[in-house]
Amino acid sequence: METQTTVASKTKASKTVHISGAEAVIKCLLEEGVDLIYGYPGGAIMPIYDELYKYQDKLQHVLTRHEQGATHSAQGFARVTGKVGVAMATSGPGATNLITGIADAQIDSTPMVCITGQVWKHLLGSDAFQETDIVGISTPVTKWNYQITDASEIPEVMAKAFYIARSGRPGPVLIDITKNAQVETFDFEYEKCTSVRSYKAKPKVDKNQLKAAAKLINAAKKPLIVFGQGVILGEAEAEFKAFIEKAGIPSAWTILGLSALPTDHPLNVGMVGMHGNYGPNKLTNECDVLIAIGMRFDDRVTGNLDSYAKQAKVIHFEIDPAEVDKNVKADVAVLGDVKDTLSEIFSMIDTNVHTDWHQEFKDYDKIEYDKVIKNDLYPSKDGLTMGEVLKEINNASNGDAVIVSDVGQHQMIACRYAKFNQSKSNVTSGGLGTMGFALPAAIGAKMGVPNREVVAIIGDGGYQMTIQELGTIFQTRVPVKIVVLNNEFLGMVRQWQQLFFDKRYASTELINPDFITIAKGYHIDAKKVTKREDLAAAVEEMMASKDAYFLEVAVEKEDNVFPMIPSGASVSDIRLS
């Protein structure tokens, strides 16, 4: 890379040693503070694995059962720690198996570095065994990627990879390393990257925009905040809380913003979007100022854009300039890291309480409670609901657990009902909607915060997409708690089929194996609950366990998740049944 030296600034040179490219990769990881990586070996990355063997006292490698699992574990680790997750794979199929996790990390802004082995430089383009153009394949789903073909490039490229993955709006970076670059020796010296010429991690904060935003906020009679993961990624939870408490503004969250504000905070008015709460969705179209903070107006949040908050002035606090005016036109765009912008705007904001406006949310909450929540959490029918399982988990965790959810009905129920006291506690695949995410992500999350309880909540469909990671749990003894909410259906698709396709249940019914036997095959304690009276005790037993634990709950087969904004409808048209 001829321009590499001119475009990246660096700090702190370490002393020079003459080593192989493979050993250099390990040293780079150690320099970046990495002590845990997930991966799967193979021919083209064997020299690096050989070095991992030598460095195993400093750098733990977790062998997942599939490369996709390695990426999701790295993502789970990154989401709960805020650090860069690292996944490693060999060339060809090893590398292509990373793609789903990389795409997931890209759309959910998760810092991750993936390292792939590649065939020898002289074999590139020869369709060699396990050769694939992973740089080409991963380009649209990475924040940055690069192919190293010479060992001497390793320190600079690795330093740049970590800097890019974690700075600004975080994202995944893939570094592909040809086998010759792993075995060649060179004089290694490491310098951390602190800037890249053509890359501005954070836009400059414009005081005039802050003033314009403050003016709108101070004049607002019915302001509504919608916050996203930007608050968590910017570690701006304290600044955010101080801001909303001073301004007295009802604050709703996107699925990835969840846990940035404690569940029981009086200004927390719930989730926006397709299966969000009734009040914040309805009132999106009644507020006079909509303040979006670290979120990107996903279509699952906005519904039909033509009837989304048209009456409101929109203020958008955002780190990524490409997100401004992408889906919703901002009247005021406050560019910058929300940690900086929220702390700067604090002194410009008037103290307020908006009592009458809050009452409108409470009135809608009452309607939603009577029509939906009561039946979800305290059902009068025989069949178990997903909601009551969440209620029992809340009772046992007191809101201190990390909840990792997969994708589908159970995910919406988990996000709607799980209680959180602290940030970085909700791990889910929001943007990409990757079924199979939760089990490996929970492994990474538990390893990232070993002192916290980590509960994976998974449907019977998604569970079987990465069920092989039970092997990783067994081998590493990582004590994750796994809850499968089994309705013997691909529930969310079935719900759409019921509501919009006249109950034509095309390929959504699952004939499932005996999940208890499978868990036991991996020597994981397992229990199945089919009756309400056994549920609380089973959840308590699971939470009390010091080891990994599998709990299957047979839930009502054809329950639906409400409220619901039908696809393409307005947030105002949110349905309660």
Next chain:
Amino acid sequence: MEKERTYTISVYTENNIGLLNRLSAIFLKRHINIESMTVSKSEIDDVHRFTFVVNISETQARKIIGQIEKQIEVIRAFYHTDDEVIYQESALFKISTEHLYDEEIQDKLKFRRANIITITEHYFVIESSGSKSEIDKLYDRLKPYGLMQFVRSGRIAITRPKMAISELLQEFN
């Protein structure tokens, strides 16, 4: 539907393998056809310049610039209408030598400020520069003589408004 028009998108970048793929993927993801594309060095050492021509709405153009500028190795991107750029395309026509002394063809070349750059026993090659429509006109006039080969370059464009890349690079550093 917002009106589509022709935009020249100029992208100043670092010189890295794979960047073309990264940029073209941005158009592909939005199902936008690239009418033409040229890559060259720019007025600044070590800085390359991509010139894309696309038919899109201004909203699309603005969003695409946002996505392009987000790429790590992109220094800055701009979009301009045809009124805001001075642009040229270049074309080569290969024609059988039997038509070389045809007076009509000589007139057509004079009219178009086209030049004959090679003559051999069997064929001769005509070069012409201009806008796409000008080259299209010449193409239509030469077609009856039987084009043995035809090729046209992508658009190259200089903008009327300033593109202050050197200052920007200072700011980055």
